[in-house]
Amino acid sequence: EALIYSNNARALAQEGSPLTLAVVVPGDDELLARAILQGVAQAQNEFNDEGKGGLNGQLLQIAIADDGNAPERAKKVAGKLVEKHKSVLGVIGHSSNIASQATLSEYSKANSELAIISPTSSSIWLSDQNFFRTVPSDTEFGKQLAELVNNKLTQKKLDKNVVVVYSADTFDSIYLKEAFEKQFKNERIGGTVVKTISFSDPDLNSEVFSEEAEAAILLPNQASIDQAIEIAKINAGLSNEEKLLLFGGDTLLNNKVLNQGKEAVEGLVLAVPWFPDESDQSNNFITTANDYWGEEKVSWRTATSYDATQAFINVLSSNTSREEVLEKLREIQLKSDETSGGTLEFNADGERQCVPKSESEPGKLYEPTIIKVVKDKSEPAEANDAKFKFDLEEAESEPAEANDTKFEFDLEEKGGC
Structure with missing residues (x-):
C-alpha cells in the first residue's frame, strides 16, 4: 500500500x-x-x-x-x-x-x-x-487437472479411479471439484470418481483410503490445508501398492505444504494459475x-x-x-x-x-501450469534443519542424507502462453 x-x-x-x-x-x-x-x-x-x-x-x-x-x-x-x-x-x-x-x-x-x-x-x-x-477459468483448471490425472494413471497402467476431497463450505473448492469431475468423467477420458469427501467429514482420513481409488484429488480451502497435509502423511506410510497418487489445486501452492509435509508431499502435482518459467x-x-x-x-x-x-x-x-x-x-x-x-x-x-503468432491462427486460451513437489538439492542443509523453496529447475530424484532432505515445487508442464 x-x-x-x-x-x-x-x-x-x-x-x-x-x-x-x-x-x-x-x-x-x-x-x-x-x-x-x-x-x-x-x-x-x-x-x-x-x-x-x-x-x-x-x-x-x-x-x-x-x-x-x-x-x-x-x-x-x-x-x-x-x-x-x-x-x-x-x-x-x-x-x-x-x-x-x-x-x-x-x-x-x-x-x-x-x-x-x-x-x-x-x-x-x-x-x-x-x-x-x-x-x-475453472473449466480450464478442470480440463488440465483431468488430463493430468488421466495421463499419470495411464502411464502407470492404473485404473482411472479417483477420490475427490474438497471444502464443501467454500464455493471456489466446489466449482473446481465440479469442473474436474465433468472433464474426468467425460466420454473421452472415461474416469470414475469413486467418492467425493468433504474435509469437514469426521471420518475423513479413513474415508479417503477406504475405496478402490488410485489417486486423490485434494481441493482444500486455506483452513483445510493442514488436513490435506495429514492425508499426504498417511499416504506416505502405506505400501507402494496401497499408495495413492496425489493431485491438487493452487491452494496447496503454499510453503506450509513443503515445510510440514516434507517427504510425504514429494510427487504431489498441482494445477496453478501461474508459475515462473525459464x-x-x-x-x-x-x-x-x-x-x-x-x-x-x-x-x-x-x-x-x-x-x-x-x-x-x-x-x-x-x-x-x-x-x-x-x-x-x-x-x-x-x-x-x-x-x-x-x-x-x-x-x-x-x-x-x-496472442496468435499469425493472423491465420486462432487464439489459444491461457492454460494453468502444472508443477510438482521435488527434492531440492540446490544447497546443503544441516541435519534436522531442512529448508524448502520453490524452484524451476527440474530435479532428478536421488538419495539424500537422513533428516537432510529439502523439497521444492518444480515445473512439470508449462501453461500460460
Whole structure:
C-alpha cells in the first residue's frame, strides 16, 4: 500500500487530473490483499516512474477499496465505484468468485461501461460484457487437472479411479471439484470418481483410503490445508501398492505444504494459475518483483494482478472515457515483455488467451501450469534443519542424507502462453 500511496501523492501533485484505476481487495485477508496490491503497485510505479513518466504528464492514481470478500459489501463497493467515483476508468478485482459474482450486475448497469478485470476469480459463472480476467477459468483448471490425472494413471497402467476431497463450505473448492469431475468423467477420458469427501467429514482420513481409488484429488480451502497435509502423511506410510497418487489445486501452492509435509508431499502435482518459467520475460518480471518486495517467492496473485493492471495501462489515453477503455480492452494485445511472462489478449467472453503468432491462427486460451513437489538439492542443509523453496529447475530424484532432505515445487508442464 505504501508504494501506491506514494505514487498517488505524486499523481495528485501534477498539473491536471491523474488517470485513475481502482483495485478491490479483502482487507481482512492480509496475505491475499498484499499479493494483489504488490502486482498493482509494481505496474503503477513502472508507469509513473522508471523513465516512462506517465502519459503526457498524467500519472496513474490507484484507489484502494475493501470488500471483505463479502458479496453484499462487494456489491456496495461496486455501486459506489460506478455511480460516485466517475474518475475511475477501470477496476482490478474482485478477488473471490462470490464477490465478483455479486458485483457484475452493478458494473453492467445501463451506461456504466466500467470494465472490471479480475486477477483471481476463476468461476465459470462469471460472464458479462464488462468482465475480463487474467487467470484461467475453472473449466480450464478442470480440463488440465483431468488430463493430468488421466495421463499419470495411464502411464502407470492404473485404473482411472479417483477420490475427490474438497471444502464443501467454500464455493471456489466446489466449482473446481465440479469442473474436474465433468472433464474426468467425460466420454473421452472415461474416469470414475469413486467418492467425493468433504474435509469437514469426521471420518475423513479413513474415508479417503477406504475405496478402490488410485489417486486423490485434494481441493482444500486455506483452513483445510493442514488436513490435506495429514492425508499426504498417511499416504506416505502405506505400501507402494496401497499408495495413492496425489493431485491438487493452487491452494496447496503454499510453503506450509513443503515445510510440514516434507517427504510425504514429494510427487504431489498441482494445477496453478501461474508459475515462473525459464523465459527471459518471466525471469525479468521475477527479478524486478524481488527487487521491489524483497520476498523469497513471487505469488501467482502478484503476477496476475500485475497483468491486469498492465492491460488497463496499455489502453489508457489522455481524456479517455470508461467506454473507450472497455472497447480497447476487447482489442488489446500485450507482448510477453509487457506482462509477467506470457502474451495477453481477451476473447469475446473476456477470457484471457494467448496472442496468435499469425493472423491465420486462432487464439489459444491461457492454460494453468502444472508443477510438482521435488527434492531440492540446490544447497546443503544441516541435519534436522531442512529448508524448502520453490524452484524451476527440474530435479532428478536421488538419495539424500537422513533428516537432510529439502523439497521444492518444480515445473512439470508449462501453461500460460
